[in-house]
Amino acid sequence: MGDVVERAGLSVEGLAESVLRHLPELTDVLVATIYEQNPAYQELDSVPRQDLWRSCHDNVARIVQMIADSDDHFDAAQATGRRRAEQRMPLDDVLKSYRLGGRLIWEALIDEARAQGMAQEMAQSEVLLDVAGKVWEVVDRTSSQVATAYHAAERYLVRADEQRRSTLWEGLLQGRANRAFVQEAATVLDIPVNGPYAVVAIDNLVDDDCTTTSFARRLAGVRVASAWQVRPQTVVGLLALGTESAAAVLRTLRQFVAAPAGMSGVVAGLAEVDVAYRQAMLARRTLPPGRIDVAALTERLPEALLLSAPELADQLIQSWLMPLTTTSVPERELLLDTLDKWVLAAGSVRRTAELAHCHRNTVINRLHRVEQITGRDITEDGFQLELGLALKAFRLFPA
Template identity: 55%
Template sequence: MTDVRADNGDTARSLAASVLGGLDELTDGLVSVIGDQNPGYRLVDVVPRDDLWHSCHDNLRRVLQLIGHAGDAEDFYDAARATGRRRAEQQLPLDDVLRSFRLGGRLVWQALTDQARATGEVNNEAMLDLATRVWEVVDAISAQVAQAYHAAERSLVRADEQRRASLWEGLLQGRAADAGFAYEAGRTLRLPISGRYVVVAAAGPGDADAGFAEPLGSALEDLGSPSAWQSRADVLVGLVALPGRDVAGVVAAVGSVLAVPAGVSLVVDGLAAVHAAYRQAVLAMRTVPPGRSEVVCLAERLPEALLLSSPELTDSLLQNWLRGLLDLGGDERGLLLETLSTWVGTGGSATRSAQILHCHRNTVLNRIHRIEGLIEQRLTGGDLSLELALVVRALPFLPPPRVP
């Protein structure tokens, strides 16, 4: 039995060596077969004919060498790996690549059987062993192609993600003032360079942006507003094109997908202004009071945004107006601050405040007199000041009461 196997191995080596002598003709045949029987190459049209010929030539040579080789095969996979990497870079579907290797296997088998018939000295058992060997080699080569293809594909995805992230950083830092950068960013993100834009900043999703980007994009696409999304630290950033001025529609679409605090910038002109819109969107997001999840427009939160933009002045304003009220315990402090906010919101109407607070108007007046004593400011008998209106706007952002 050992002698028979050795003889069969000698037969495989002999036939493979003979076929290798006509490698160029065999390569021409495989290129022709691929053109006829693997339409993916024609439809995608990303592999130049010269590239295809040399790839077929190198891989056929390695297949025939492996058929006649009985030792370690590692050194014979270089052509397969190179082909896998190159086809991934060319974005030819892997199924089409592997189909070509199967066609090559059939062509090699046909060439080997033709050579066997020409010699007339090969028996059936040797040919059965040879058939097994041919398809073992084709399977092993194909596995190497697929492995190299997937590795290159992952590398390309990482490179694309890094490039996309770099473009986003450039946009948010103002680099789109350069026309060349703006063109590249618009082409990559599939957005127009000019036209009206808003930026959306949403808190919380972070690295989960992949789960939100698709539904956000779909919801905005329904409005006719193409968008692009990127995770940046703990903020999900969206760039939304506005063919019209439907900012309210953007707010509704984002709110239908996200249940987190989010801010929408003012409308800006073109990619060159995106960096300013990003700062506006983050500021708008910060105006959402703690514990609440809503989507807000900066245009509707300008007083709050101004207060948050200058924390030192805001703190001074609060201290000047609220003084002793801020030193109260939690329950009384909360009750009086709610009453003050309602009082200012109703323009100093005890009746309307009582309706909102669900208490008697005299109770409202008693609380207001209590507040007046604490802050040493009159809240009745005249117009309420602009400063007091700003103080009320800042109340949601007050720190919690100090624990004694």
Template identity: 50%
Template sequence: MAGAQLDGGDTARSLAASVLDRLEPLTEVLVSVIGEQNPGYRLVDVVPRNDLWHSCHDNLRRVLQLIGQSGSAEDFSDAARATGRRRAEQQLPLDDVLRSFRLGGRLVWQALTDQARAAGEVNNEAMLDLATRVWEVVDAISAQVAQAYHATERALVRADEQRRASLWEGLLQGRAGDTGFAYEAGRTLRLPISGPYVAVAAAGAGRGDCLEPLGAALERHGSDSAWQLRADALVGLVSLPGRDVTAVTAAVGSVLATAAGVSLVVDGLAAVHTAYRQAVLAMRTVPPGRAEVVGLAERLPEALLLSSPELTEALLHTHLRGLLDLGGEERGFLLETLAAWVASGGSATRSAQVLHCHRNTVLNRIHRIEGLIERRLTGGELPLEWGLIVRALPFLPPPRVP
């Protein structure tokens, strides 16, 4: 109905003008009717009586003016749109707002018919036309209310999302060292300011449908959490009353099927920027192509290697230069054999069990590796650096194509 031309006759103009002269007492009646017949206002209790009175007054005036004049609803919609905006800001349900406008429409119709009887202007055909006109106007004005309400609601959601995103960025950049910022962030995200925390970082942009299961899984372990979908990762903050990082890691792993990292424990929101960097580093220790949730505490050697790529490259180049120059399948099974050899402490028997081959096959491969790298791997205890080298193997770039 918005924008429709509503023609009014002499009866409509005369009666509407007469009722307008009694606008203040009519407003009082409408406020009382809303209080009695629209319990949503009482239950939600966000609209002060003075606000309701002025809203009823202004909207009754505009409805009666529109009934008595020719024009579109937009020309008389200022009060309706203001009401829609205010009620959205007050978070009063739209159904309750529109119910009040229907109550107002009934009251206007009753006032018009009472005035017609008092003035002796009752004409059945004219009154039928007037009834149609009244409800056309009420529908048109209600549409303006709903339009303004929804527009404001969308704007508030966008503003809330922007505010939350700004608070997240501030937390991850270390701004929670400021007590005021930490309080605001904690209140908005519904997290405690102090106490132990871990951060979680999961690869990929993530999906919104995983957020509720993540929160529920962590609540079962007594942990509150907040999550943010970023462009390249899903980030979470998890309060940790029991400091049980293992339980958090398992809970996150029960929901996410992607690479994810969990930080070390930090103290309070002021330190979550450190936890975030740690979580991202832990996530990077998951080998490419694997879906696994790991804690940084379990991956410190790998994290150290990833934190110093130039030193890692020098370590690998120094110890594995000849082996890494190989291509194809040979490089793959020799590196696999080397990893099993180092993990077993140089035991051909245990390496063979892991690789499902004969121990002589293992020894032959190890001798081949020794020839390529020009270093001894047999006949004594393996140096410490071999443990680091093996941990770096999953992050090697693919072999060069000949």
């Protein structure tokens, strides 16, 4: 382009210097143009006017400078890309502003040429096309630098957001309950501070964030806001129950959760999530190996109590059932199954026979066999409670 300009008796450097002398006025026009033709800057209101003005000023100066001397001056573009990423301004709108700026710079160069009496000479030469090509080549290169800096900052911000989100999650699950922390957690996780909450803990079988997105969408369909965290072995969900009952939410969870899981009781708000988390993990442990279900703590309180006090569970097993382990496996399973139904039937021989699909005399004989082996009278006062807990403990601690 320089040869053509020289033949035409023109100086792009001179035009650029003239444009730069009017830089503040040109910046004002560009800011006004952006507000008029790029409404996101006003609608999102994330870029202060003074910030936009300074960015336009510096970038116009650098672009005009690059048109004049062909050197790279990308510091303003890179700073703008980083800043707009931090302000969450969409990249498409940022690049649109650069195109608006490029057009304004081109018009300013033409106006300067006209003011210096060069317009006719430029129109009769190849200079006009060359200057236009130079303007848009510089704008394209500058825009590319903006996009590169924007994406780098965006990746950093995503990592920082994920780290902060993880810190907030861990704080909630570990019982950090001061008001400021809980309020920040509610804001970041987009869930309410107060209101009934339940926690669900699901075995992490797939380690897939898409699964948690699906969970959140399914629960939103029944008016339950939720937040989810994928941990190494467990997917944890905070369920803001709102006006829904815990029982209704449990039914919904059982429709789409395809892994062993536990659900806590209801707590008052985020400040008590640590309690609910421990309850959910405890409820999960009550499930027998291989069983796919959402175990609700409210439905499995005896099992939860036994898991919380394993030494007492062992004492119950020793007191009631340990002698049965000396029998053969088939007989032991038959007798344990009869005892399960005996407790479920509240000590009724007839009802036990119905549940076991056998004659009542068969039930009587099996119960006598249990008494013979254990040396315990299962009709003594309080037998149902103790024996029922012993049977549950035996299933929970098979070793």
